[in-house]
Each structure stands twice: as structure tokens, then as C-alpha cells.
Amino acid sequence: MRQRKIRLFLIAYLLPALTIYTVFMILPILQSMRYSLYTGTGIRPDQFVGFGNYVKLFTQFPFRLRFFNVLKNNVLFFIMVSVSQNVFGFVLAVLLTRRFKGRRFFRSLFFVPTALSVIVVGFVFKLILNPVWGVFDRMLRSLGLEALIRPWLGDPALALPILSLVTAWHFVGIPIIFFTAGIDGISDDIIEAGRIDGVSVWGEVRHILLPMLKPIIGIVTILTFVGNFSEFEIVYSMETVYGNPEYATDVFGSFFYRTAFGTVMNNVNDVGLGAALASIMFLIIFVGVLFFLRITRRET
Amino acid sequence: MKRSQVVAVMLVLLLSGALAFAGGKQEPQTAGGQKVVLRYTSLRTEDVERENRINAEFTKKYPGIQIKFEPIKNSEYDTALKTSLETGVGADIVILRSYDGGRQIYDAGYIYELGDLVPNIQSDFTANSVATWATEDGTIYGVPYFGSITGIWYNQEVFDQYSLKEPATWDEFIALCRSLKQNGETVLAHGTNEQWVLTETLLCTVGPNFYGGEKTRQALINGEIKYTDPRFVKAYNKIKELVEFFPPNYQAIDYVTMQQMFMNGQAAMWIAGSWELGVIRDAGLEVGWFGPPVEKKGDRMQYAFYADLGLGLNKATKHKDEAVQFLRWVASPQHASLLANELPGMFPPMKVKFEISDPVALEIVQIAQRADVDTTGQLMWEKLSRQEPSGETLQLEAVQKFLNGTWSAQQAVEYVQKGLDTWYYE
Numbered sequence: 001m002r003q004r005k006i007r008l009f010l011i012a013y014l015l016p017a018l019t020i021y022t023v024f025m026i027l028p029i030l031q032s033m034r035y036s037l038y039t040g041t042g043i044r045p046d047q048f049v050g051f052g053n054y055v056k057l058f059t060q061f062p063f064r065l066r067f068f069n070v071l072k073n074n075v076l077f078f079i080m081v082s083v084s085q086n087v088f089g090f091v092l093a094v095l096l097t098r099r100f101k102g103r104r105f106f107r108s109l110f111f112v113p114t115a116l117s118v119i120v121v122g123f124v125f126k127l128i129l130n131p132v133w134g135v136f137d138r139m140l141r142s143l144g145l146e147a148l149i150r151p152w153l154g155d156p157a158l159a160l161p162i163l164s165l166v167t168a169w170h171f172v173g174i175p176i177i178f179f180t181a182g183i184d185g186i187s188d189d190i191i192e193a194g195r196i197d198g199v200s201v202w203g204e205v206r207h208i209l210l211p212m213l214k215p216i217i218g219i220v221t222i223l224t225f226v227g228n229f230s231e232f233e234i235v236y237s238m239e240t241v242y243g244n245p246e247y248a249t250d251v252f253g254s255f256f257y258r259t260a261f262g263t264v265m266n267n268v269n270d271v272g273l274g275a276a277l278a279s280i281m282f283l284i285i286f287v288g289v290l291f292f293l294r295i296t297r298r299e300t
Numbered sequence: 301m302k303r304s305q306v307v308a309v310m311l312v313l314l315l316s317g318a319l320a321f322a323g324g325k326q327e328p329q330t331a332g333g334q335k336v337v338l339r340y341t342s343l344r345t346e347d348v349e350r351e352n353r354i355n356a357e358f359t360k361k362y363p364g365i366q367i368k369f370e371p372i373k374n375s376e377y378d379t380a381l382k383t384s385l386e387t388g389v390g391a392d393i394v395i396l397r398s399y400d401g402g403r404q405i406y407d408a409g410y411i412y413e414l415g416d417l418v419p420n421i422q423s424d425f426t427a428n429s430v431a432t433w434a435t436e437d438g439t440i441y442g443v444p445y446f447g448s449i450t451g452i453w454y455n456q457e458v459f460d461q462y463s464l465k466e467p468a469t470w471d472e473f474i475a476l477c478r479s480l481k482q483n484g485e486t487v488l489a490h491g492t493n494e495q496w497v498l499t500e501t502l503l504c505t506v507g508p509n510f511y512g513g514e515k516t517r518q519a520l521i522n523g524e525i526k527y528t529d530p531r532f533v534k535a536y537n538k539i540k541e542l543v544e545f546f547p548p549n550y551q552a553i554d555y556v557t558m559q560q561m562f563m564n565g566q567a568a569m570w571i572a573g574s575w576e577l578g579v580i581r582d583a584g585l586e587v588g589w590f591g592p593p594v595e596k597k598g599d600r601m602q603y604a605f606y607a608d609l610g611l612g613l614n615k616a617t618k619h620k621d622e623a624v625q626f627l628r629w630v631a632s633p634q635h636a637s638l639l640a641n642e643l644p645g646m647f648p649p650m651k652v653k654f655e656i657s658d659p660v661a662l663e664i665v666q667i668a669q670r671a672d673v674d675t676t677g678q679l680m681w682e683k684l685s686r687q688e689p690s691g692e693t694l695q696l697e698a699v700q701k702f703l704n705g706t707w708s709a710q711q712a713v714e715y716v717q718k719g720l721d722t723w724y725y726e
Contacts, residue, residue, distance in 0.1 A: 005305075009305060009309065012309040012312065012313065013309070013312060015313075016312060016313060016315075041404060041408070043382060043383060043386040043387075044386075060722070061689075061718060061719065061722060062689050062694070062715075062718075062719055063688075063689075129552070130552070130557060131491075131547070131548070131549035131550075131552045131553055131557075132547065132553065132557055132560075132561055132566070137549075149549065150549065151549035151550070151551040151552035151553075152552055153493065153552045154491070154492065154493045154549065154550070154551025154552030154553070154704075155551060155552070156704075156706070239493075240375075240494060240495075240554075241375065242495055242696070244493055244494065244495065244554075244700075245492070245493055245551060245552075245700065245704065246697070246700055246701050246704060246706060247697070259688075261378070261379040261382075262378050262379065262382075263375070263378070268400070268404075268685065268686065268687060268688050268690050269378075269379075269382075270688065273688075
């Protein structure tokens with residue numbers, strides 16, 4: 001009797017959230033997948049083309065150029081952000097879990113950028129890096145490093161790394177929070193045991209922290225992966241929706257936006273093609289998440 | 301414990317049910333009563349005050365009708381327009397982009413045909429501009445609102461300082477740029493970061509004098525020539541000659557930076573559109589203008605003067621009669637004068653004469669009326685951008701990669717041609 005009551009109770013609590021989630025998230029995703037089989041310029045595509053949109057994205061000129069370009073850019077973006085945001089975030093987290101005065105202040109400080117809106121961050125950095133009156137170049141000049149000045153957001157080789165660094169700066173608070181929570185959660189006995197055995201900080205990291213934090217590393221990586229592959233705002237605010245310069249910062253998000261909704265110079269849009277792209281994005285992210293979940297599973 | 305659990309469950313269900321209906325009801329449209337308010341959406345957010353002044357004149361003439369100008373940011377406009385029309389919350393009067401941009405809206409059935417409602421469009425506007433918002437069989441769906449001209453702005457102070465004359469030929473222009481550069485001035489406020497600038501205000505401004513202007517544009521549309529024609533390669537190479545006069549790190553300079561550079565007097569010249577005149581006046585800058593330099597003395601100048609935006613009437617409007625009255629007023633010379641004076645640099649493409657008070661604006665439009673000048677438009681806007689990969693998108697990429705040195709002129713034009721081959725030249 002008690003089991004049944006608990007079960008009913010659980011269902012009653014889960015049902016509203018499940019209903020809302022299904023209606024507002026699952027159904028639109030399925031609807032979008034349905035749209036991907038159609039084409040047309042209205043808000044609702046109406047010409048059935050089967051898998052034509054997918055074939056178009058993978059094989060037709062110049063769509064395939066754009067598609068593989070955004071795939072490449074997203075992978076590169078993810079790698080660069082992972083290194084600069086998560087690895088660096090981990091290092092900071094290890095440092096922030098040592099005992100020192102002002103530790104709590106620094107923990108909060110690193111989280112402040114995350115509270116800023118992406119558009120604001122993008123625009124501010126764009127101004128900082130402006131070649132004519134940006135403070136970054138001015139600072140380099142005052143330090144005598146004028147030779148290092150480049151067209152930061154205009155060089156196809158530099159633009160994407162810069163965007164990843166900006167994203168990393170913006171969101172470094174997230175891995176820090178996760179990792180500090182994880183490190184704090186490791187039982188003191190283990191740390192003590194390690195200390196008694198004479199382990200160094202690096203040893204502690206390698207033999208205690210990393211293995212024990214594996215699931216958290218997994219979560220952080222997954223969040224980064226999902227966020228990066230659906231990234232749009234940072235490109236939009238810093239390099240316009242075209243992924244300037246020369247499509248070097250074009251990612252799935254911006255490519256999708258242009259395809260599904262059209263742009264200023266070119267109002268031709270194809271919601272069906274955009275939906276196909278979105279479905280591909282969904283699949284990539286889904287597979288990626290499963291992959292990361294698997295390899296960071298804690299061996300019990 | 302039992303009863304409080306039940307209450308808790310009921311509360312949760314109730315709250316979630318309430319959330320589902322928490323959307324709130326739409327405010328019903330209040331028709332009737334004293335004032336009719338017509339919503340007018342546009343993509344020119346910089347014109348709010350000026351448009352309100354213009355539209356206030358309309359309300360003076362027709363006291364029961366008020367115009368509410370609701371502009372949306374340029375880059376969002378097309379999406380916002382289509383979405384709002386599709387979902388039935390679109391404005392009564394909508395700005396339509398030229399050619400295929402506006403045609404899409406008409407083909408989707410969102411706007412009225414205006415041939416009978418605003419009868420003087422055919423007679424009072426230039427043929428080119430009427431055709432921009434009409435189908436091949438002559439069905440008109442948009443009132444030409446204003447046209448833009450692109451050419452070269454220059455800072456009057458800088459020119460006076462070095463006693464420079466407006467150049468007529470390309471060689472004179474390059475020599476002028478060189479002398480400015482030698483004197484340490486920033487010659488051109490230009491960059492290659494933002495794509496549309498490179499085609500609209502660079503390639504199709506100074507380029508037409510080298511690729512054959514309007515005749516070539518028509519030939520391209522008709523399929524008589526291809527984009528790989530040596531004429532276009534020539535035009536590409538010509539604009540490349542200007543890159544040495546761009547500021548350092550120009551690859552990172554975008555449109556707003558260009559605009560601000562020129563407005564702040566940091567650059568001597570800016571190849572841009574006549575529409576900038578409003579901002580220039582607000583910045584209080586002393587400027588001059590000259591048309592694109594020709595190849596050799598005596599050549600006809602190919603001057604880019606094209607109808608940029610038109611007005612359409614939303615079929616879903618609840619105030620059709622009032623909206624028609626507004627559109628008829630827009631198609632009148634009275635409005636044309638108001639527009640030309642409030643928005644200096646925008647030119648209503650009317651055949652009927654109207655007053656222009658700003659001397660520079662007058663100068664700009666008078667060049668178009670010279671006997672040795674042909675007017676032309678943007679290369680890819682008519683017909684060639686109807687489908688993806690549109691001519692415009694291809695061209696944007698090609699010009700950017702060419703000017704940045706990634707592609708040669710040959711590679712650039714071949715790329716555009718390849719893209720057009722997939723659908724235009726069947």
C-alpha cells in the first residue's frame with residue numbers, strides 16, 4: 001500500500017514538468033525533424049523532398065563547403081574552449097581549494113563574468129579589439145609590443161581562437177564551480193592519507209583528484225560540448241551572422257540562422273533546409289553526449 | 301501526513317495548470333473611436349525622429365489617423381517581418397526590400413496589389429523603380445519609397461587643406477589617394493570585415509565604370525554573359541588597387557568603424573551611400589561628394605542609383621481605407637519633398653519634380669541627371685538572388701576573399717559562376 005502511494009506521489013510530481021517538457025521541447029524537436037523533409041520559403045515549408053535537404057547539405061555545391069566548414073569550426077572551437085576554459089578552470093579550481101585568505105572572494109570573482117549577457121561580452125570585446133580605437137592595441141603599443149598587433153577579428157586564422165578565448169573568459173566560472181564543489185566533496189581522509197604518504201600537489205592531482213572527479217569532468221565536458229555546438233550569440237555579436245571573416249567563425253548556429261531565416265543582403269530562406277541542419281546538429285550533440293558519458297563513467 | 305501530502309500534490313497540479321494558461325490574452329484591437337493608429341514597420345532604426353516628423357505632417361492633413369513608426373534592426377528585419385506576417389501580428393504598412401526581397405512577401409500572399417489603390421505609381425515614379433516592386437506582367441505591389449545613390453564622400457576640410465580637386469578619372473583618383481597617403485593622412489575609411497559593404501558600396505559603386513555598367517548588368521541577368529567575363533575580372537582588379545589606401549589592419553574594420561572613422565574626421569574619403577548624409581549632418585561634418593571616377597576622360601559615368609525600399613500594405617490590416625490614404629500621400633510630391641529634406645541622401649524615385657533643400661543632396665542627385673551619366677543598380681539584386689546559393693551571397697564571399705588576398709580575381713569570379721550555374725543558368 002505504501003509503495004503505491006509513493007509511486008502515485010512521484011508521478012503526480014513528475015507529470016506537470018514532463019507534460020510541459022514534452023509539449024514545449026520534445027514535440028517541437030519532432031516537428032522540426034518533420035520539417036527537415038520539406039522545403040519552401042515560408043515560415044512553414046510545404047514541398048516534400050524526403051532526404052533531399054540532407055543530400056544537399058552533404059554533397060551539393062556550395063552547401064557542402066559551408067556544412068563541412070561549420071563542422072570543422074565547431075570541432076576546433078570545442079577543442080580550444082575545452083583547453084582554455086575547462087583545463088584552465090580545473091587548474092584554478094585546484095588553486096582555489098588550497099587554504100588562503102580571500103579564497104571565497106576569488107571564488108565569487110571568477111564567477112562574475114558568467115553573469116554577463118553573451119551579447120554584452122561580445123560587443124565589449126569587439127570594441128576592445130577594434131583596430132582603430134580599441135584599447136588592446138593601445139596597450140600593446142604602450143608596452144612596446146607593436147609588432148604583435150594584428151587585425152584580430154579580421155584574420156581568418158585568429159578570429160576563431162579569439163572567439164574561443166572570449167567564451168572561455170566568459171564561462172570559466174562554471175567549471176570552477178563544478179570542480180571546487182567536487183574537490184571539496186572528496187573526503188578529507190583520502191587527502192590526509194595522501195599527505196602522509198608525501199604526495200606533491202601534482203601527484204595529488206594525478207592520483208586522487210582526477211580519478212575521483214571523473215564524472216564531474218564528464219559533466220563539465222558535456223555541458224561545454226552542448227553549449228559550443230549550439231553556439232550562436234558570440235559569433236553574432238563579434239563577427240556578424242555570416243561568420244566573418246571569410247566564414248572562419250561560421251558555426252552551426254550562424255549557418256542555421258542564415259539558412260532558416262535569411263539575412264539582410266539575401267532574403268532567401270529555406271526553413272526545411274535549416275531544420276535538416278538542426279536535426280544534424282541534434283544528432284551530433286546527442287552522439288557526443290553519449291560518448292562523453294561513456295568514457296567518463298566512474299568505474300564502480 | 302496523509303492529508304498534507306494530498307494537498308501538496310493538488311497544489312503542484314494547480315500551479316502547473318495555472319502556468320499553462322499564464323500566457324495572458326492578446327489585447328484586442330480597438331477599432332473605431334477617435335484615432336486610428338496605423339502601425340508602420342521599417343528597418344531604419346536611425347530614422348525614428350525624422351519619420352515621426354514626416355508622418356506628423358500626414359496626421360495634420362488627416363487628423364483622425366496617427367502613424368506609429370516601429371522600426372526593427374536592419375539585420376533582424378526580414379525574419380521579424382516574415383514571422384509577424386505569418387502569425388498575423390504584422391504592421392499595417394511594411395517596408396519591402398527591392399526585387400526578390402519584396403517579391404517573396406508578395407508571392408506569399410501577405411500584401412495587397414496596389415495598381416488600383418494607389419493609381420499614380422505607374423505615372424509618377426521612374427520606370428525602373430516601379431518595376432522593382434512589380435511582377436513581370438506589371439502587377440504592382442509596392443510604392444517605391446526611396447532610392448539610394450552610392451559614390452564617394454570626402455572631408456571638405458582635408459581637401460581644402462591640400463587644395464585637392466574632385467577627380468574625374470581613375471588615374472586622377474589614384475594620384476589623389478597617393479598624395480594624401482604621402483602626407484600621412486588616412487585616405488579611405490574602409491575595411492573588409494563586413495561583407496555587404498564590399499559589394500554594395502565598393503564593387504557596385506566604382507566597379508560599374510569598369511565592367512560596363514547597366515548594359516553589362518542586363519546582359520548578366522539575360523544570360524548573355526557569364527560572371528567569369530573579363531569585364532568583371534577587370535573591375536575586381538581595379539578595386540584591389542584601392543586596398544593600399546585602406547587603414548592598417550583593415551581586415552578587422554567593419555561598417556560601424558568605417559562610419560565612425562569618417563564622421564570623426566579620421567579619414568579623408570569614404571566610398572559609401574547617399575543615405576549617410578543624415579548621419580553626416582548630425583555629426584556636423586563638412587563634406588563633398590563626387591561620382592565614381594571613369595576609366596578615361598570622356599567615358600560615360602555609370603552611377604549607382606537604385607530604388608532601395610518600397611512600402612507595402614498588409615492584407616491583414618484592420619484599417620485598409622486609412623492605410624490606403626497614407627500610401628496615396630506617400631506617393632505624392634508633397635511627401636517626396638518632406639522625405640528628401642528630412643532624410644537627406646534618400647531620394648524618392650519620382651519623375652515629378654520636388655524640392656530638395658540640402659545642397660549636397662541636390663548635388664548628388666543632379667549628377668544622375670547629367671547627360672553623360674547612366675544610372676545602374678546593384679549587380680545581383682534583380683533576379684540573380686532569387687534562390688540559394690544566391691548571386692549576392694556568392695559575390696559577398698568572393699569579393700571578401702579576393703580583397704583579403706585569399707583568392708585571385710579569377711578564382712573569385714569562377715566561384716560565383718559555379719554557384720550560379722547550379723540554378724540560374726540551367
